[in-house]
Amino acid sequence: MPQIHRLDSRSKDFAARLDALLAWEGVADAQVMHTVTEILARVRAEGDAAVIEYTGEFDHLDVTTMADLELPASRLAEALASLPVEQREALERAAERVRRYAERQKMAAWQYTEEDGTVLGQTVTPLDRVGLYVPGGKAAYPSSVIMNAVPAKVAGVPEVVMVVPTPHGMVNPLVLAAAAVAGVDRVFTIGGAQAVAALAYGTQSVPAVDKIVGPGNIYVAAAKRLVFGTVGIDMIAGPSEILVICDGQTDPEWIAMDLFSQAEHDEQAQAILLSPDATFLDAVADAMDHLLETMPRGDIIRASLAGRGALIQVADLHEAAQIANHIAPEHLELSVADPEALAAKIRHAGAMFLGRHTPEALGDYCAGPNHVLPTSRTARFSSPLGVYDFQKRSSVIFCSPEGAADLGRTAATLARGEGLEAHACSAEYRVKAR
Numbered sequence: 001m002p003q004i005h006r007l008d009s010r011s012k013d014f015a016a017r018l019d020a021l022l023a024w025e026g027v028a029d030a031q032v033m034h035t036v037t038e039i040l041a042r043v044r045a046e047g048d049a050a051v052i053e054y055t056g057e058f059d060h061l062d063v064t065t066m067a068d069l070e071l072p073a074s075r076l077a078e079a080l081a082s083l084p085v086e087q088r089e090a091l092e093r094a095a096e097r098v099r100r101y102a103e104r105q106k107m108a109a110w111q112y113t114e115e116d117g118t119v120l121g122q123t124v125t126p127l128d129r130v131g132l133y134v135p136g137g138k139a140a141y142p143s144s145v146i147m148n149a150v151p152a153k154v155a156g157v158p159e160v161v162m163v164v165p166t167p168h169g170m171v172n173p174l175v176l177a178a179a180a181v182a183g184v185d186r187v188f189t190i191g192g193a194q195a196v197a198a199l200a201y202g203t204q205s206v207p208a209v210d211k212i213v214g215p216g217n218i219y220v221a222a223a224k225r226l227v228f229g230t231v232g233i234d235m236i237a238g239p240s241e242i243l244v245i246c247d248g249q250t251d252p253e254w255i256a257m258d259l260f261s262q263a264e265h266d267e268q269a270q271a272i273l274l275s276p277d278a279t280f281l282d283a284v285a286d287a288m289d290h291l292l293e294t295m296p297r298g299d300i301i302r303a304s305l306a307g308r309g310a311l312i313q314v315a316d317l318h319e320a321a322q323i324a325n326h327i328a329p330e331h332l333e334l335s336v337a338d339p340e341a342l343a344a345k346i347r348h349a350g351a352m353f354l355g356r357h358t359p360e361a362l363g364d365y366c367a368g369p370n371h372v373l374p375t376s377r378t379a380r381f382s383s384p385l386g387v388y389d390f391q392k393r394s395s396v397i398f399c400s401p402e403g404a405a406d407l408g409r410t411a412a413t414l415a416r417g418e419g420l421e422a423h424a425c426s427a428e429y430r431v432k433a434r
């Protein structure tokens, strides 16, 4: 039996034990904040020189000019061309499906006319320039390049600038190939807080962007928090999470592996199964045990199951839905006979995977919806990354003379209530003009 919490929703301490599993130690400590604050200040003041120095220190790249830290577009095309056909086709198929889904998310402009002839509406425009952070090393996911860059391009963002650290000069060809497929415009081989600062403030070589998206380690997350306001950011992503609700009729090995699929991301990942069937929970535990004997990344899976994994017996599927709404998971699998009926009870989840034949892993790569999702219970108030994150709205007011005169009286009354005489007079000029 793997070390994994066994909980029962009827036990007295259930709520407290569940909340302990949901808690996550992800906040940057004072030392990290201090380091990052200094890096941001130096890059802001010194530009390229500071970026080059930090890249030498942290990524062991010995270069003298930023030109050595930008990859030409030909490098991306070469990386794509040199992939095995199967990899290349998989990347292209994934990007195509993500693009098709994203097309449907585009926000459109609208307007309507009030009775007095005043036209009211909203325009929609893409951001001018977006920065995409791609983590270095083993955590660099080509699929995340697609998930971040494709919706930006569908939104109509003219320039997507990617940054990716290449410690000791090690470039991940799959990441470059994904950037080519997704339409990334420029790539700098820089990382950490210095890359976030370069994107936020701009340097002599790196253009300042309007929004920074993409995950990274604690230094990247702290830098994103600190530059928010100067630029937009997507979210501060926590460790991956999966919650499975199963009626006990799915193959226990399928469910065990679905839980592993997120547990293998890192030791802090969260993997929870809810079922009314105690015998089934035992069978999943046995399947985990047996599968773990040969699983690569078994150490990471074991650590995350022992820390934030749980098999929970619930009274029935209705109670499972209530618990799911409390957890507000990043990913929710409904492995039950009538998944649509159960989905109707779910109010908080980043993405839902319906039925026994929809493993979460398909959503991570190629189903179509975005895999950048709210974590750490933030699905209570936020949504998957999408085209709308790369678009913004402006409201439009076009008053007719009649409309201006009529609204002017109301505005002036409200303005005087706030003690703002210039507002009142400005509004009344149009009243008097009639």
Ligand SMILES: NC(=O)c1ccc[n+]([C@@H]2O[C@H](COP(=O)([O-])OP(=O)(O)OC[C@H]3O[C@@H](n4cnc5c(N)ncnc54)[C@H](O)[C@@H]3O)[C@@H](O)[C@H]2O)c1
Pocket: 035, 058, 059, 134, 135, 136, 137, 138, 139, 140, 141, 144, 165, 190, 191, 192, 193, 194, 215, 216, 217, 218, 219, 220, 237, 238, 239, 240, 266
């Ligand atoms: N949530 C997701 O979807 C998701 C996906 C992929 C990766 N990740 C996360 O991304 C992270 C990747 O981490 P990584 O470290 O491999 O790559 P990274 O690119 O996030 O960080 C590397 C950079 O960190 C900086 N750094 C390292 N040590 C430092 C120090 N002592 N002081 C200042 N800066 C320092 C360096 O500048 C280096 O370039 C992991 O935490 C992983 O969990 C999350």
Ligand SMILES: N[C@H](CO)Cc1c[nH]c[nH+]1
Pocket: 141, 143, 144, 239, 240, 241, 330, 364, 371, 372
């Ligand atoms: N499950 C991750 C987000 O939580 C995304 C990912 C990338 N590659 C595999 N999975």
Ligand SMILES: [Zn+2]
Pocket: 240, 261, 262, 265, 364
């Ligand atoms: Zn995943």
